[in-house]
Amino acid sequence: MSDPRPIIAANWKMNKTPEEGYQFVRQLAVKAKELTGIRFIVCPSATGLHYIQEAAKDTAIELGGQNMHSAEAGAFTGEISALMLLACGCDWVIVGHSERRHIFHESDADIQAKIPVALEKGLSVILCIGERLEERQSGATESVIRQQLQDDLSGMESYPVERLIIAYEPVWAIGTGVVATPEQAGEAHAQVREILHGLFPALPSNEAKILYGGSVKSSNADELMKTPGIDGFLIGGASLDIDEYVKIAEISQLAIKERP
Ligand code: PGA
Numbered sequence: 001m002s003d004p005r006p007i008i009a010a011n012w013k014m015n016k017t018p019e020e021g022y023q024f025v026r027q028l029a030v031k032a033k034e035l036t037g038i039r040f041i042v043c044p045s046a047t048g049l050h051y052i053q054e055a056a057k058d059t060a061i062e063l064g065g066q067n068m069h070s071a072e073a074g075a076f077t078g079e080i081s082a083l084m085l086l087a088c089g090c091d092w093v094i095v096g097h098s099e100r101r102h103i104f105h106e107s108d109a110d111i112q113a114k115i116p117v118a119l120e121k122g123l124s125v126i127l128c129i130g131e132r133l134e135e136r137q138s139g140a141t142e143s144v145i146r147q148q149l150q151d152d153l154s155g156m157e158s159y160p161v162e163r164l165i166i167a168y169e170p171v172w173a174i175g176t177g178v179v180a181t182p183e184q185a186g187e188a189h190a191q192v193r194e195i196l197h198g199l200f201p202a203l204p205s206n207e208a209k210i211l212y213g214g215s216v217k218s219s220n221a222d223e224l225m226k227t228p229g230i231d232g233f234l235i236g237g238a239s240l241d242i243d244e245y246v247k248i249a250e251i252s253q254l255a256i257k258e259r260p
Helices: 018-032 046-056 082-087 098-102 108-121 133-137 141-152 182-199 218-225 242-258
Strands: 007-011 039-043 062-065 090-095 124-129 164-168 210-213 232-235
Touching: 007 210, 007 242, 018 039, 018 046, 018 242, 039 090, 046 062, 046 082, 082 090, 082 108, 090 108, 108 124, 108 141, 124 141, 133 141, 141 182, 164 182, 182 210, 182 218, 218 232, 218 242, 232 242
Parallel strands: 007 039, 007 232, 039 062, 062 090, 090 124, 124 164, 164 210, 210 232
Antiparallel strands: none
16 A cells, blocks of 8 residues: 655755755754654755755655656756766656746657656656646646646556656646635546546556645645545645745644545
């Protein structure tokens, strides 16, 4: 059985110096000792990882990269490889974040190339998917997430997909302050679960982990975490502040017990 604890993942994006990240993780490590019902994954910028792993050592905090290249090494200026992330203490890597897709024009083919490499090298993957506002408004949400999952995970039938988790992040909710309602998130998560089960019949649908991301804060964490099918959060803005991040974790630890 997979770990039933909610995952509270922090995506710091292009924020925090190595020193700021180190201090954050040290403080979080103290809190994590009390929050044993929560699984913490922190994804600092690549420049901070090597230093921050010292603060995460012998704690319950797992580290992740925010992106990686599909090649093992080579002439790819500015890129980082799976092995580099592993050497900096990462267990995880985020792949296909909407900012990578939309600002840096990563295609589904680019994303598809990264996932098998990450899993082969020993990283677990957080694959981000989600629809844009106009796609939701035109009723295309399910077809968009289906297409992304099919394309990003094609050819993966023989891979250890139990080390892959999905973050459903509607693009219109990321960094906007507009959060999906529990109904919208719950519906999308059920669709993701069903699509994943279709792609990987050997993965029991209740074992698949699906995070919600997009303007998660302490003020909306309770109702989202009480929504069946939401296995945790991928948090951007609200993960930068230690008090707010810990508050979300505390709320989540309580809320999961009250889930219908
Ligand atoms: P946000 O970002 O929490 O700032 O909306 C979420 C994400 O991009 O993963």
